Amino acid sequence: MKLSRNLAWTLLLASPSAATDSLLTPDKLEADIRTEELQNVLWNLNKIARDNGGNRAFGEPGYKASLDFVLERAQKRFAREMDTYVQPFNHTYEKTRKIAVTGPEGEDVFVISPQYNSATPLPGGITAGLIDTPVNDETGSMCLEEQWEGIDATGKLALVKRGVCAVSDKLKFAKAHGALGVILYNQAPGTDYAMPTLGAENIGLVVPVGIIPLEVGESWRSRLAAGEDVVVNLLVDSIAETRETWNIISETKQGDPNKVIMLGAHLDSVQQGPGVNDDGSGTAALLEIMGSVKQYDGFPHKIRFAWWGAEESGLVGSLYYTQHLSESEADKIKYYFNYDMIGSPDPIYAISVDENSGIGPQLLGDYLTSKGVEIEFGEFGGNSDHVGFLELGIPATGLFTGAGKPWDACYHLACDDLDNIHWEALTVNTKAAARTLGTLAHSLEGVPPRATASPNRRTRSRMAQNFRRWAALAEGASHGKMCSHKEGKQVD
Numbered sequence: 001m002k003l004s005r006n007l008a009w010t011l012l013l014a015s016p017s018a019a020t021d022s023l024l025t026p027d028k029l030e031a032d033i034r035t036e037e038l039q040n041v042l043w044n045l046n047k048i049a050r051d052n053g054g055n056r057a058f059g060e061p062g063y064k065a066s067l068d069f070v071l072e073r074a075q076k077r078f079a080r081e082m083d084t085y086v087q088p089f090n091h092t093y094e095k096t097r098k099i100a101v102t103g104p105e106g107e108d109v110f111v112i113s114p115q116y117n118s119a120t121p122l123p124g125g126i127t128a129g130l131i132d133t134p135v136n137d138e139t140g141s142m143c144l145e146e147q148w149e150g151i152d153a154t155g156k157l158a159l160v161k162r163g164v165c166a167v168s169d170k171l172k173f174a175k176a177h178g179a180l181g182v183i184l185y186n187q188a189p190g191t192d193y194a195m196p197t198l199g200a201e202n203i204g205l206v207v208p209v210g211i212i213p214l215e216v217g218e219s220w221r222s223r224l225a226a227g228e229d230v231v232v233n234l235l236v237d238s239i240a241e242t243r244e245t246w247n248i249i250s251e252t253k254q255g256d257p258n259k260v261i262m263l264g265a266h267l268d269s270v271q272q273g274p275g276v277n278d279d280g281s282g283t284a285a286l287l288e289i290m291g292s293v294k295q296y297d298g299f300p301h302k303i304r305f306a307w308w309g310a311e312e313s314g315l316v317g318s319l320y321y322t323q324h325l326s327e328s329e330a331d332k333i334k335y336y337f338n339y340d341m342i343g344s345p346d347p348i349y350a351i352s353v354d355e356n357s358g359i360g361p362q363l364l365g366d367y368l369t370s371k372g373v374e375i376e377f378g379e380f381g382g383n384s385d386h387v388g389f390l391e392l393g394i395p396a397t398g399l400f401t402g403a404g405k406p407w408d409a410c411y412h413l414a415c416d417d418l419d420n421i422h423w424e425a426l427t428v429n430t431k432a433a434a435r436t437l438g439t440l441a442h443s444l445e446g447v448p449p450r451a452t453a454s455p456n457r458r459t460r461s462r463m464a465q466n467f468r469r470w471a472a473l474a475e476g477a478s479h480g481k482m483c484s485h486k487e488g489k490q491v492d
């Protein structure tokens, strides 16, 4: 009789040998995960943000402090069990330090800045008359050359409606038609609107912009239509420069270096908040799983943890890592698990799946189901650090509890703090992750090989399409995330 590897392993675990006391098993990893320890990590990350200007973002001191916090465990406390290195890389840091729009009567107008906005002359900004531009809510306003035909915006601030098409396209055409800047009015009423990104690649190609409410934009439009001169001021104080940042890669000394099971979470937050759920939750999960793994031995596969930098700027750290892997290094990574936002206050339990996910989603799902949690399987979005691994054909899955209302109303906001976590969700998801790792650390049964050449041309071309889309998104260097449950990366 030929025993399956799983069965042989079960028998091994059942054998009453003293040597198995320290044997790593799914049960032990699961049991070691405790809510209080996860709370402790998130308390620390929240404090790091509080002590460093409110965030842990790429290019900010809070990120460096977060890095040091993880290194204090991985590199110092766990030095006997883990090999840890810091992988540096560079990316364009941008920050709008100040933005203001002053109306024709000298009044302050509510305004937000997109990511990668251009600075106006300082300290005075741009004071100029508005020039109105046509609106097209179907195709988007002013993203096509023909929509700008006959418009001479020289020396003016162009008044343009937001929506549908990329803000950066509107700004490039405005520049080509002589505008000094753009006053963009929102497409929906109110002041509760999302921040778009212009993309790091458009630095230097666009004019400064301020995004004001629909109501204000429409009232200025009607004054222009009545023949009035409407003179306003736009002030943008922003900087863009290259800054160095870092990934942390930490792997068990034990295990076959040719068979690596990898877990990743991003360590950076957005500039707007402390990032306790996004992605302190995944960061804490990995730290606690590492703290459990390091107590055991007897596992044949190497376990590698990654804390990614600059995820919020467009998956920059994880893509830097995957793009610098040789073919043979990529071959050695047998599975990648991505944990980004796994403790949302009103959680869904979403497990990502694609053609090549193999047994991973099922292992996660079976555990969660056994705990009475209602799960759903969904496709990967181009939203997180799995993208580079999928590009390489490495089998992958991940957990995700939802971003934006209703799942996480504090998504990318200052209130993504210690109160923005569903502790039971974070605990059960971390246990699911630990258990699943415990299984794959022993057996690759049900794990497909790396998809380097699929015979199915349709699948391949669909994957290639997805990858191009993801790559394009990543290059956009956004703060946003795309997934059925995450807010779209806002470019429009």
Ligand SMILES: *[C@@H]1O[C@H](CO)[C@@H](O)[C@H](O)[C@H]1NC(C)=O
Pocket (backbone or CB within 6 Å): 088, 089, 090, 242, 244
């Ligand atoms: C980042 O940029 C700095 C300054 O240009 C350079 O010295 C450094 O080598 C770069 N680091 C990487 C990892 O490319």
